[in-house]
Amino acid sequence: MTIGESATHYLHLLKGETQHQSQPELNRFIRWLGGHRTWDTLTSHEIASYTDTFGATPDLVKRLEPVKSFLSWARKEGYTPANLGTNLRPPKANGSRSASARRERAHETAFLTQEGHQNLIAELDTLKAERPKIAEALRLAMADKDFRENAPLDAARDQQAHVESRIRDLEALLKRAQVMDGAPAATVRAQLGSTVVLWDVAREEELRFTLVHPNEVNVAQGKVSVASPMGRALLDRTSGEEIEVVAPAGVHRYRIQGVNDSA
Numbered sequence: 001m002t003i004g005e006s007a008t009h010y011l012h013l014l015k016g017e018t019q020h021q022s023q024p025e026l027n028r029f030i031r032w033l034g035g036h037r038t039w040d041t042l043t044s045h046e047i048a049s050y051t052d053t054f055g056a057t058p059d060l061v062k063r064l065e066p067v068k069s070f071l072s073w074a075r076k077e078g079y080t081p082a083n084l085g086t087n088l089r090p091p092k093a094n095g096s097r098s099a100s101a102r103r104e105r106a107h108e109t110a111f112l113t114q115e116g117h118q119n120l121i122a123e124l125d126t127l128k129a130e131r132p133k134i135a136e137a138l139r140l141a142m143a144d145k146d147f148r149e150n151a152p153l154d155a156a157r158d159q160q161a162h163v164e165s166r167i168r169d170l171e172a173l174l175k176r177a178q179v180m181d182g183a184p185a186a187t188v189r190a191q192l193g194s195t196v197v198l199w200d201v202a203r204e205e206e207l208r209f210t211l212v213h214p215n216e217v218n219v220a221q222g223k224v225s226v227a228s229p230m231g232r233a234l235l236d237r238t239s240g241e242e243i244e245v246v247a248p249a250g251v252h253r254y255r256i257q258g259v260n261d262s263a
Helices: 002-015 016-033 044-053 059-077 095-106 115-141 151-175 229-234
Strands: 110-113 178-179 194-200 205-212 223-225 242-247 248-259
Touching: 002 016, 002 059, 002 205, 044 059, 044 151, 095 242, 095 248, 110 115, 110 205, 115 151, 115 178, 205 229, 223 229, 229 242
Parallel strands: 110 178, 205 223
Antiparallel strands: 194 205, 194 248, 242 248
16 A cells, blocks of 8 residues: 555544644645655655755644654554654754754765665656656646645645755765675674674564664664664674663663674
């Protein structure tokens, strides 16, 4: 089931005023995200970036609620392994600090796996190919002189803003990217691109994660960021070692059973 089909089904489950209030914001989210996509292509980083499309919006928290409820429902239905709605947070008030952090990140080298680098190039090519279609959609929508309730025009503008923003991000990232080629070092220590097999001590179950750059994160595929608590705990570790990861629910202990090249 695509995300668009899921949203349609979800809205049918809502009743009365709840459905009426949720539909506009959910439609906006689906247009921005792309209703044709499937759930396994979503990343937490991408969902978090949705709040950037609002700018200075006083009622942002209220407007995000329908989307968060939808993503929470998707988790309960088993479409996603985690509730992606937790990534929808309003920007912090201290804009100068976040702007400074963005400027610092813009000059950092981005280490990517070979697969991740190729995926980002493919995504960039796909987005650039969308430009003529969006331009045509804008032209047709603007032919309707009544702009007061021109939903197609709003949708085309939203899509254009999302696509252009993502193109800028990808181009900046690829400019400073360094592709990691070859297998991990002879010591077989976990690094970017490594696939690590873990044993959850408390739950007595085996887990498998691949360490990737934050832009390559995909929860459904077990790809975790090297900047996440789990990623930081695994870096430079080897088989036989035990790690502890601090999470909101408490401290989790894992034993590393193996470290392999992700290829």
